[in-house]
Amino acid sequence: MLDYEKLITEALCAREKAYVPYSKFSVGSALLCDSGEIIRGCNIENAAYSPTNCAERTAVFKAVSEGKKEFKAIAVVGGPKDAPPAEIISPCGVCRQVLMEFCDPYVFEVIMAKNTREYKVYKLDELLPEGFSPKNLLKNK
Numbered sequence: 071m072l073d074y075e076k077l078i079t080e081a082l083c084a085r086e087k088a089y090v091p092y093s094k095f096s097v098g099s100a101l102l103c104d105s106g107e108i109i110r111g112c113n114i115e116n117a118a119y120s121p122t123n124c125a126e127r128t129a130v131f132k133a134v135s136e137g138k139k140e141f142k143a144i145a146v147v148g149g150p151k152d153a154p155p156a157e158i159i160s161p162c163g164v165c166r167q168v169l170m171e172f173c174d175p176y177v178f179e180v181i182m183a184k185n186t187r188e189y190k191v192y193k194l195d196e197l198l199p200e201g202f203s204p205k206n207l208l209k210n211k
């Protein structure tokens with residue numbers, strides 16, 4: 071059983087670093103590696119808007135850039151900045167696809183939290199059913 075509370079706490083800490091001058095909606099994530107290490111991520115916006123990076127992808131890209139590619143779970147928290155999350159938010163479609171690249175969707179867990187007591191847990195497969203994955207490209211190699 072994963073320590074959901076710990077992962078949510080890490081995501082809440084990560085959220086404090088969000089750079090959100092445009093949406094003023096800050097998101098934090100905490101990605102649990104198979105090794106037990108936790109990598110934090112926050113959303114990072116951009117004046118040109120489309121280069122904005124979501125909190126989930128920030129965590130994945132940080133991890134992969136440091137050679138970590140095996141993950142168990144990710145916790146996500148978000149809401150208008152300068153206030154605690156008032157509701158549960160769920161990862162956008164692009165982030166679901168990025169997670170798909172590095173995990174087994176039937177095992178990997180996505181924890182969407184409001185706080186350490188109120189959260190929902192899904193398998194990635196439930197959020198991205200029939201998702202396109204590296205298996206589709208690599209199976210004949």
Ligand code: THU
Nearest residue numbers: 093095097113124125160161162
């Ligand atoms: N955002 C995330 O960081 N993660 C999500 O799963 C949903 C949206 C960010 C992107 C943007 O900076 C802000 O939230 C508003 O869309």
